[in-house]
Amino acid sequence: MKYGFWYRFALWLVPLLFSWISLIIFSTCRIRVHGQEHWDTIVAREKPAIASFWHYSILFILYYMRKKNSVAMVSASKDGEFVDRIVKGMGYETVRGSRKKGGIQAIKGLIRHMRNGKNAAIVADGSQGPERVVQAGCIVLASRAQAPILPLIWSCSRYKRFGSWDGTALPLPFSTIDFFYGEPLYVPPKIKADAIETYRLLLEEQLNNMYSEAWGLYGRATH
Numbered sequence: 001m002k003y004g005f006w007y008r009f010a011l012w013l014v015p016l017l018f019s020w021i022s023l024i025i026f027s028t029c030r031i032r033v034h035g036q037e038h039w040d041t042i043v044a045r046e047k048p049a050i051a052s053f054w055h056y057s058i059l060f061i062l063y064y065m066r067k068k069n070s071v072a073m074v075s076a077s078k079d080g081e082f083v084d085r086i087v088k089g090m091g092y093e094t095v096r097g098s099r100k101k102g103g104i105q106a107i108k109g110l111i112r113h114m115r116n117g118k119n120a121a122i123v124a125d126g127s128q129g130p131e132r133v134v135q136a137g138c139i140v141l142a143s144r145a146q147a148p149i150l151p152l153i154w155s156c157s158r159y160k161r162f163g164s165w166d167g168t169a170l171p172l173p174f175s176t177i178d179f180f181y182g183e184p185l186y187v188p189p190k191i192k193a194d195a196i197e198t199y200r201l202l203l204e205e206q207l208n209n210m211y212s213e214a215w216g217l218y219g220r221a222t223h
Contacts, residue, residue, distance in 0.1 A: 015085040022063045028173045029156070031064075035181035042150055042184060048114040049184065050145070052124045052138050053152040054207060055131070055166040056223060060154055061121075064179060066090045071113035071120055073097060073106050073137075075127040093118060098127050103137055111145045120147070124207055131166050132211065134204040139196050142187040151182030151207050155214035161223060169223050178217055182210050 042049045051070065053061050062072075071093040074084045084094050093113055097106025110120045126135040142149050158175040162168045171177050185206065187199050215223055 011081060011085055014082050015089040018086050019089050022059065025171065025173050026060065026063050026177075029171055030176045032176065032178050033181070034178060035183075038150065038181040038183055042148065045148075048117060048119045048145070048147050050120045050122060050138065050142055050147050050149045051152055052122055052134075052149050052203065052207070054211065055123045055125050055127070055129070056169050057152070057154050058123065059168065059170050060156075060177065060179075061152055062087060062090055062092075064154075065121065065152075066092070068119055069117070071095060071110060071118045073110060073120070073122045076106075077127070080127070092121070107137060107141050107144065110141055114145050114147060120145070124151075124203065125166070129165050132204075132208060134200050134207065136196050136200055138203065139187055139191075139199045142185070142199075143189055143191045143196075146189055148184035148186050149203060150184050151180075151203065151210060153180045153182070153207065153210040153214045154178060155217060155220075155223065157218060159223070167223060178214055180210050180214050182206055 051065060072087050074080050074087055074094045074096055075098045076096040077098070080096065084096065087094050095106045095109035097103045114120055120141065122138050122141065124134045124138055125132055138149060154177055156171040156175045156177040158172040160170045160172060185199070185203055188195065191199070215221065
């Protein structure tokens, strides 16, 4: 049965397990923060910002940013229901939507939450990729909400890479994690399609440069 007992049971169990397992694993890790001044700049503004990051990095970023008073955009798919429960269990508000389903309504929902003082979290390369290619939604949100985009990247000494399209990575216990805040990107209000593409490419270049720097610390070109 599509939404039978085992599906409902998994919806209850998976978020609970994720919260406990991530807390146990990440509490053993050494975390080195780079670019703290960029986060301090955001805090000093006393206005919401938009955290943007590659999909591979989502597991640790959900944990690390969980106390930043944030709302996250989650896929509207059936599988997204698990992510939605996980994200809510870690203290985030959520809106549902993606590039292919409900994206505009999700952007509007994020803006409503941001007007109430919440930071937004949005995966730069979306829920289905392509990997490390910025989707336009983040730029549209920044323009409409008039909020800066804060790029985030992490790398680590030891991790498990899963076989998903993005190579989702999970730091292993007792590893060293290098977490990077990037320089905020400010997008003009009411930008048109050509300008959206310009800023999309700027954010993509910035995230990929940060990605190369972060993984270069461990002698790797990619994760």
